[in-house]
Amino acid sequence: MISYSAPGKVYLYGEHAVVFGEPAVAAAIDRRVFTSVEERNDDIINIYSEDLPLRDISVRINSKGDAEVVGGEKTLAPLRYILEAIDFVSDKAGEELGFNLKIESELPLGGGLGSSAAVTVSTIACLSELHGLNLQEREIADIGYMVEKKVQKRASPCDTFTSSMGGVTWVETGKSLERKKPVEIPLVIGFTGKAGSTQKMVARVNELKKDYTEVVGPIIKSIGDITRTGIDAVEKEKLDELGRLMNINHGLLMALGVGNMDLSRIVDASRTAGAVGAKITGAGGGGCAVAVGENQKKISTAIEANGYEAFITNITENGVSRE
Incomplete structure (x- = not known):
């Protein structure tokens, strides 16, 4: 049995603006996806997960590399990432193997916490060892980025880089990704219970910018300026400054139309409970908000008191890891 895990992530600053060339800061969190692979003596691939909407799915890969899926929806999002990961690694290895693949997740699906990247990265790591490739984290x-780009058509390398490498990532479109020095920042995640659609939210911001370029352009530039200013607060663990800039970032994301009442309630509950900053993380329209504050338990309890799921987490330096 080969087992690997990979972390989810939050955006501290910069989502949506990064699509338009502005920088963003992401951080790996200590909630993970766990993937295990066991080789079979035939060409069948069985995929199973209690945590993702996958139940006893079998995949037969023929000599042409075509996949026949039995027992599940062929368009199911997690399955598409897994199948593409299998395809990329099999092509690189020059061989096709049968195996049983099991996935366990501590991340809510569609929560904006990089669950698809963590599934992809941990699957690639398992298959790399199974095929004897022993690929390195980068x-x-x-x-993983190629897999996400194939599935999503348009993707950022940030999610798979952060999940694979761990820690804090500085990302700027068209430039190299940079892993920052280790930091300790106390985080609380609030989940609306509703999945957000990255594609829909990105399209909404694009349309808004097209219709009101002179208004929306400066908002996007301001988010980029927050990121450029805020990275110092992240690296020096200045929680008050980090939080104030997160609050401004959240207001600008709301102005772009990617918030909703659930996210606003989570953010307001977090701040009332003592969070120095709280904001949407990820695409918005649902999903999660992230809060920063020393009293993590009080913040978590306040979010739950408003009817939402909450969990305490921290930034982790551990990227993809063998279990």
């Missing part, structure tokens, strides 16, 4: 991140 290679896994690069293949």
